Structures are given as structure tokens and as C-alpha cells.
Amino acid sequence: MDLKIGRLFKCQICNSSSLHKIISLGKISPCDSLLKKKDLSKKGNKYPLNLLRCKDCGLVQIDYVVNPKELFHKNYPYRSGITKDLKNNLEKISKNVTKNLKKRSNKLVIDIGSNDGSILKGFKKIGFKVLGIEPTNISKIANRDGIKTIQEFFSHKYSKKIKKKYGKASIITASNVFAHVSKLSDLLKGIHNLLDDDGLFISESHYLGSIIETFQFDSIYHEHLKYYSIKPLIELFERHNFIFEKVEKIPNYGGSIRVYARKKKMNSKIGSSVKKLLNEEIKKGLYKKKTYDDFSKKIRKFKLNFSNKILNLKRRNKKIIGIGCPGRAMTLLEYCNIDHNILDYIAEQNTSLKIGLYTPGTKIPVLDEKKSFDDPPDFAVMLSWHYSKSIIKNLTKKKFKPKIIIPLPKIKLVN
Numbered sequence: 001m002d003l004k005i006g007r008l009f010k011c012q013i014c015n016s017s018s019l020h021k022i023i024s025l026g027k028i029s030p031c032d033s034l035l036k037k038k039d040l041s042k043k044g045n046k047y048p049l050n051l052l053r054c055k056d057c058g059l060v061q062i063d064y065v066v067n068p069k070e071l072f073h074k075n076y077p078y079r080s081g082i083t084k085d086l087k088n089n090l091e092k093i094s095k096n097v098t099k100n101l102k103k104r105s106n107k108l109v110i111d112i113g114s115n116d117g118s119i120l121k122g123f124k125k126i127g128f129k130v131l132g133i134e135p136t137n138i139s140k141i142a143n144r145d146g147i148k149t150i151q152e153f154f155s156h157k158y159s160k161k162i163k164k165k166y167g168k169a170s171i172i173t174a175s176n177v178f179a180h181v182s183k184l185s186d187l188l189k190g191i192h193n194l195l196d197d198d199g200l201f202i203s204e205s206h207y208l209g210s211i212i213e214t215f216q217f218d219s220i221y222h223e224h225l226k227y228y229s230i231k232p233l234i235e236l237f238e239r240h241n242f243i244f245e246k247v248e249k250i251p252n253y254g255g256s257i258r259v260y261a262r263k264k265k266m267n268s269k270i271g272s273s274v275k276k277l278l279n280e281e282i283k284k285g286l287y288k289k290k291t292y293d294d295f296s297k298k299i300r301k302f303k304l305n306f307s308n309k310i311l312n313l314k315r316r317n318k319k320i321i322g323i324g325c326p327g328r329a330m331t332l333l334e335y336c337n338i339d340h341n342i343l344d345y346i347a348e349q350n351t352s353l354k355i356g357l358y359t360p361g362t363k364i365p366v367l368d369e370k371k372s373f374d375d376p377p378d379f380a381v382m383l384s385w386h387y388s389k390s391i392i393k394n395l396t397k398k399k400f401k402p403k404i405i406i407p408l409p410k411i412k413l414v415n
């Protein structure tokens, strides 16, 4: 379960070699490795992006591990705290889990992959001691905001150091970490080591059911090694002596699941919500080949339709830009061959760390959204389409002029 860098030939959870290839998206650049102007002429790294499904445990996964130091480099530009809905949802975790916890003052909450500290801020507000672990320079933002954060990759070995210095944690959280980590076994051992015997471990993962249902194929990228449904997740946690008490669906990243796990004891039982979701997945065909054959066909058809529509506008001399620059935009743009010759630039809100950089592979400049108001283009492709409702509301308020193209789940034009 602790993967080596490079091509994989076996399932990332159960080690089976019985894998079904769903689709190949070609060679794609690491999505958060945005380029500086001086690097534009260099040939950037690209890696194969193939989606597969394990016929044994059901895990949907990619078959190539890019070095985590390349993916989650020091200047990693993604901040969870700048997406308002997400920030609110992350901060709310604390309220949901602590309703029944009275003594808080000396309890410790640790967040793994804590980014800018959005989750821990919620816990700190209601009186917990908090500690973040984050390998990128985003940790500096968290520290500046008063959330104590260690800049480090979390591991079993490192968990021993933390335990020695800070003691065990009552609550450990990890949002969008399980899909990203290549050394899963080591990670879970570390969490088991660091968690109180009665402690709670909460993890959030982008949900495969939502990816299929709302056609989020653009969320397939190298940072996401796995696309979780509950069945393989149960298997993974049980192997590491955890049991799921509860699961809930949450809206983050266009549909995620949040699972609550505790250390396995003699009499522990899987929660009823977990069993319910498992049955729902079976009914919806999440463990059937046909579901993925259809998904694959739909992706290939989308590519043709979408590139055609955009190219037709370009042929008519229309000026087109992108709105929002999430990691997933790189898959959409690179897979559909839409580059800097087609999109003039991508507009980002002014708090984004991506402004002034260029998208890898497609080399589109990322600029302050102000430009799209001062000098409006004809069309704008909504690249953050999974948040399009709140973004459009905001843009309308500010009298945004261009026509908006929402690419997914279905190509749609908003005037």
C-alpha cells in the first residue's frame, strides 16, 4: 500500500492485478505546477493519466505516481481558505463533532495536510488546542493567522516525534489527504499511533459517486491517486484497525464524503449510515463495469463537443477567457487541447496565489479578475464550474459582461 514513484501495475489498496482500464486521458502536466514567465520556453514534465478500476475491491484509481515533492512543492499555490463556501464548510466540522464534548480546554486537535488552517480555525474558536501539519509554504499563512503549523510531510515516523512533544490527539482530521497520499499504510499507522484510544478520526474525500453522477471527469489528475467510494475505504480502514462509526455526504469540491472512524475494539460495529451508503452504491452500479464503460464514452464525446464549440467561437474571432483556475482546470484544458492560443487568460480572484503565473502545459496566463471587468471579452469559460452557482451570483452582482460557458456536467451557455 506504500507506493513507489512511477507506473503502477497493481491495485493501490488490495494489491490485485485484476484492473480494468476505464480511460486514458493522455499525458498531462502536474496541475499545481504553474509556470513563471521565465520558464515558459522550457519543456515541462508530463505524465500519463489513466483511470482504472480494481475488479476485486472496487477502488477507482490512476496508475502513475508522480513524486510528491514535485506535486506538493514548496510554492504549491492552492489555498482552501479563499473559496468561501469551502472555508465555511471546513470551519463547521468543529461544530458538528463537538456538540457532545464538554471538556475542551486541554484537548488537542491535529489536522493532517492542514493547508491554510481552515479546519483548525473552527476548533480553535471553540477552545481546543490545535496543531497543523502541512508540507508546503501555505503553512506560513496558517502560522501567520495564529494556527500553529509544522511544515512537514506527515508519516508514521514523524507521528512519534509529534506524540512525544504534544501528546496524543483527541481528534485528528484529514481533508482531501487520502486520495493524495502514496504511502497510505504509513499514514494510517501514524494516525493510529497519534490518536487517543477513545479519539475520533475524521477524514474527507472527494466522492466517486459524485464524480460519476455529476460528470466530474476533470477531477482526475495526478494529485488524486484514488477516487473513493465507501466499499474500498472500509477495507482500507479495517486493515489498519479502524472502524467507521458514521459517514455523511458533504458538498465540498462538488461532492465529498466525510467518514468518522475510531480505533477498532472488541465490540465495535460499523455504523448504520455506512451500511446504507454501501447498499446505495451497489444499487447505483458503482461496482459494475458498464457504469465505467458509459463514463468513458461520455468523456470522449465531451472532448469532441467542447473543443468544437470553443474552436467555432474562436473562428468567429470571439475573445474567450477562463474564470477560476482550480487544479481540475488543467485536466479539462489539456485533455481538450485548449491552450493560450484559444483562451487569452484565466481570471482569478485577487487573493489567489496563482496570479502572475501560467498554466502548465497549456501556458495560459492567470490574471487578476479585474481585467475581465475593465476590458470584457466576449465569452468566459467557467473552469471552477463545481462552484458556478455562487461564482455567477457574485459576478452578476458586479455586472460581469461576457457570456458564460459552463463546460460540465453539460455544456451550457449563460447570458
Ligand SMILES: [Zn+2]
Residues within 6 Å of the ligand: 011, 012, 013, 014, 015, 016, 054, 055, 056, 057, 058, 059
Ligand atoms: Zn483492489
